[in-house]
Amino acid sequence: MRKKLLNTIIVIILMVILSNFALSAYSQDVEFEIRATRNRLAVGQSMQLSLIYKNAKNVSTLQLPEIEGFRSVYLGPSTRMTLINNSFSSTVSHNYRLIALSNGRFTIGPFRVKYKNKEYKSNVLTVAIGENISNGTAGLSKQSKEKRLEDRIFAIMSLKKTKFYLNELVSLTIKIYADGLTVSEVQYPEIIYEGFSLGEYEKHKQYQETMNGVLYEVIEFKTDIFGVRPGNFSFGPAGIKGNIVIKKSRRRPSSGFDDFFGDDVFEGFFGRYQKFPFSFKSNAIPVTVIALPQKDKPDNFMGAVGNFDFNISADPKDIEVGDPITLKMAISGEGNFNTLTVPKQDSLGDFKVYEPEVKVENKIKIFEQILMPKTDKLKEIPRIEFCFFNPLKGEYVNITKGPIPIKVSSSEKEQNIKIVEYGNQTEVSLKNETIGKGIAYIKTSPGEINKIGVYLYKSKVTIFLLILSLGFLFLSLMFHAKLNRLRTDLKYARHLQAPRKARVGIKKIRRYLQEGNVKEFYNYIFKTLQEYLGNKFHLSSASITLDVIEEYFKSAEIKLDIDIINKIKEIFQDCDKSRYSVVDIDKNIMNDAFKNLEEIIDYFQRKKYKNV
Amino acid sequence: MFNIDQFKLFLISLFFLTGSMCFAQEEKSSEYHFYRANLLYEKGNYDEAIAEYKKLNEKSLESGNFYYNIGNCYFKKGDLGKSILNYEKAKKILPRDKDLIANYEYAKSNIEIKSIEPKSLWIIKEVDNFFEQFTIDEITKVLFIFYIILLIVTGVCIVLRIPTVKKVMVISVPAILVLCNFISLSKRVDQINKEAIVIENKIEAKFEPFEKAATHFILYEGVKVTILSLNGNWCKIKRIDNKIGWINKDQLSII
Structure with missing residues (x-):
């Protein structure tokens, strides 16, 4: 049920699309031609003659005049719509059966028809009637049944010239031949053309052509090419892609052809038709592009x-x-x-x-x-x-x-008009001129051209610069305030300087540690610690001892970590020992002292004291 | 070899380069239309000249000289309203162009009823007239310069510890200039797409947005009005003397 509904919707949509295509097709140029299914036949045999109207609608049946050598019977009309490269065309055919009556070569046409008050003239066909011919064609038709697919659909590419000058435009034709097959949705040929420039394709043509006694449906593409560098090249081949539409037989599998492609693509909607994609290549053409002669070549070429x-x-x-x-x-x-x-x-x-x-x-x-x-x-x-x-x-x-x-x-017109407008200003120089009224002349240069609605105030750059300059002012003022405080607030200044000075001291201590200079090492350890603690807590650096520090923190009601107190104590003791002892101090002890100093400074740097 | 930063820099440069090249290309083709239009104007084909000049607008571009020349074309055609409209557009871009001012004044002098003077204080009128001589971009640039000066002066005053009275006096000068510029800029920005010119002769402004409503006042071709709001096909407008009425929106064109 659902499938049926879906099919109905698809049919309606496709009908609307097709009707649109049909309308567009009918607005194109009308063409009139005649085609025959055979050009050779025997007496008593028949062939089909079609009067084909391209892009025409509601064409009335033409009463065929007497054709010498034939008797005609009207078979009825048929309509065909083709879509190639999104280009839509429609053809209406009125078909007749012509029965051969006597031997000889006969011409059919030209026929004249009137359509929308305009007369159209058809082409002329020549048909040979004879006994030998009939046998030949019979043989051919039998042969065609056994043909392979490559013989039934193929393409031939041809160039008007194969030897031409650089930049010379040469016409290129690609013909797709189909024997008894209906092709649709044929794409523009894709060509390998290194060393050439390819123009745009003209609108494709569709007609019938007899080759080696076989009547082919031909789709012709035409364009121009030119060589962009001299030399010998192989132009092509052209790749052809499209679909073959074949009527599906009710018996399955119907033919070797069906077996080759597999089944069922449009089962359901199209029912009895199948669409098979095909792709093949045309021949390649050897081409020689000749360089332009240097002799007598003008400078302005x-x-x-x-x-x-x-x-x-x-x-x-x-x-x-x-x-x-x-x-x-x-x-x-x-x-x-x-x-x-x-x-x-x-x-x-x-x-x-x-x-x-x-x-x-x-x-x-x-x-x-x-x-x-x-x-x-x-x-x-x-x-x-x-x-x-x-x-x-x-x-x-x-x-x-x-x-x-x-x-x-000289440009007088503009002056004159301006003179009239600015009478007061020019009265002195042109007193006798008649003063009139008018408008100033048009501008002779286009002036500055800008995008509509683009203003500077909307620009993100302007807004950014405004904010940036305000930010810069605030930063400058903050910097100024800090400098000012550093100048006036000694406690703040010492507090800020403490870590910087400690870093300098640590650098020296590290050097003495590496050199093994025990005396200077401990001397600087002591000095650096004293100076750091003095600066950090705004105390006299020279008087810093463990007691002073403990007293200070006690008065500030801050509890110090036991570990830190011990480390300070240890450093002071080691320093005293190094000063007064004659015994050599082990390098590991010195390393520990250095580590302790770094940890103490790090500890106080990380702690924030409110009352200090 | 390129690293990622260099590649990004290259892409950005390429983007700006192609952007500027495209704009330059558009400018070239605009120049072509301009000169073609000038030739058509010379031959008296004003309609074709207008169409050619307007090709610039189709590319979302504008130029004061284009608008000026369109104004001249309409004037020559006797279409006073559209002539004034285009002169007004040109004035937004070329506010100090003497030819333009002369043509604009001349075109306005041909309006059936002379424009009504706005009711406002002379100082405001003077300030408005002064700022009318500048484009929006020019006012923005001046505002930016005064703003920077104000910041510098404020910074210097704080750093140098200038007495408060002097500080206020020194800062107030650039501050007033910034304020005036800012007010003027806001006013001008507010007017964008709100000012319009009446392009039909003698139209009736109604009390209400209905065909059968009573007539409040008459507007003549070329008169400038301010659009207050829209109601379907009707526009609520304010005349320069602050009278408010409703007119059909097809009867005016936005500057």
């Missing part, structure tokens, strides 16, 4: 290759200093427009020159350049040269156009 015409025009020609002139340089003809650059201009020193705007229309490349005369002495726009290499003649061609005469006058 910029790489243009083809057969071109060159024209220039300027507007306006009667101007004032600072007014813009539009110089139009048009290059038309056949050739490589991709490599066309702005033609070489003689010195334009007295003009302000702007970058040209480039437009490419149907086989015409136009460079529109704005020139602004700087002085009224200019009489002309200097001549312009365009040089190109003609690959057909194998020679360089130089076209020179101009100079274009111009009339440049």
Whole structure:
């Protein structure tokens, strides 16, 4: 039930999409042609003739005129819609069966039809009727049944020329041939083209073509290529990808073809149709790209290759200093427009020159350049040269156009208007002028161009700088306050200096420890500890003893760790011992004393005393 | 070889470089439109010239000279309201341009009824007129400079222990300048997208946002108004003399 509902929804969506495609297809150009299923047959045999209308809707049935050698029977219409590279096309065919009546070569068509008040003329087909031919075709049709897939669908790539000049544009055609297979969703061919530049593909064409007596459905892709470096190359192959749609037989497995691809892709919605992806490669083409001749190569040659015409025009020609002139340089003809650059201009020193705007229309490349005369002495726009290499003649061609005469006058218009506006200011210089009313002339330069709605006050940089400067002021004031306190508050200053001075002392003690200088070692241990404790607690350094320290902490109602008291005591005792004893002190004891000193300083640095 | 920091620096430089190159490219093409439009103006094709000038706005860019020239085109076409509108836009960018002021004044002199003077103190009018001569960015820059001066002066006063009276006097000068600039900037920022020009001739401002409501006052083409609020297709506006009314929003264009 749910599956059925889902299928219905998919059908509706696809119908809407298809109807949209159909509408877009009908808005395209209408084409009319005729196709036959065979071009050779025997008397008594028949073939199918189709009158095909591309992108046309509601085409009425054409009453076929008498065709010599045949008798015709109308079979009915058929419609086909194709989607290739997202490009949609639809065809309506009116099909007839033609029965061969007599031997000979006969032409079918051209037929004329009227569609929407416009007459369309078909192509002409030539068909041969004879006994031998019939046998041959019969043999062929039998043979085709045994054909492999590679023989039923393949691609042929061809170049108009295989030996051409550097930058010379050469037409490339890729044809996909399908024998009795319906192909859809064919992608643009992917080509390996090192050393070449590939243009955009034109809209693909679809038609029928007979090759070796077999009628193929052909999809044709066309583009242009040009070589970007000289040498011998292999161009291609082109990779082709798409889908083959085949009608599924009710008996399974129906054929070797089905076995090859496997089954069932669109089971359900499409029911009796299956879609199989295919990919194969076309042939590669050996190509020689010839370097452009160095002999007689003009200095102004910029790489243009083809057969071109060159024209220039300027507007306006009667101007004032600072007014813009539009110089139009048009290059038309056949050739490589991709490599066309702005033609070489003689010195334009007295003009302000702007970058040209480039437009490419149907086989015409136009460079529109704005020139602004700087002085009224200019009489002309200097001549312009365009040089190109003609690959057909194998020679360089130089076209020179101009100079274009111009009339440049000094900028009076602007002054006049300003004079009128600022009558009071200019009365002195132009007393006899008639004072009128009007507006000042337009601006002749675009001025400063900025983004709309971008203001400095919104900028994050501005806000950051405002906050930063305020922060800087606060930091400066804090620093100033600290310096001031250091200058006036001795206790605070000594408190801050204590660890710094202790670090200096420790450095010296470490050196004496390494040297084994016992006397100086203990001398500095004692001195450093005394000085540190004196500075830290704002006491006289010279009078520091363990008793003084204990007394101080007692009066400040702070309890000291026993461990620290013992360490201080030990250091003082060791120092006394070293001074008065003649016995050598062991290095380990010295190491312990040093460690103790560091631990004491570390302890007091980490402790915060409120009453101190 | 590159380390990560150097690579980041390279990417940032590349980002700014491509950004500035893109902007430079847009500027070049804008110049092209400008000169084309000037040629069209010369030939008297004002509509085409306006369309060409407006291509700059399509790229979200603006220039005072573009607006000025559009104003001239509309003036030549006889479309006074849109002419004044574009001169107003140009004035936001080129407030001291003499040609622009002259054309703006001339265009305004052609309005059917002369603009009504705002009711406010002369000192406020003078200050407003003074700051009208600067763009928002210029006011921001000056504000920033005065702000830095204020910080330095405050810092110096604290460090040098200047007596309080002198301190107040010295600090108050940059402080007042900062305040004036700040008020002016806030006012200008507040006006963004709120000021509009009447582009239709002789329209009736209603007491209420209904077609059948009673008429409160008349507005003429080219008159500047302030948009207070929106109600569907109706705009609550304030005229320069502080009269408030409702008009259809299609009848005005935001500066």
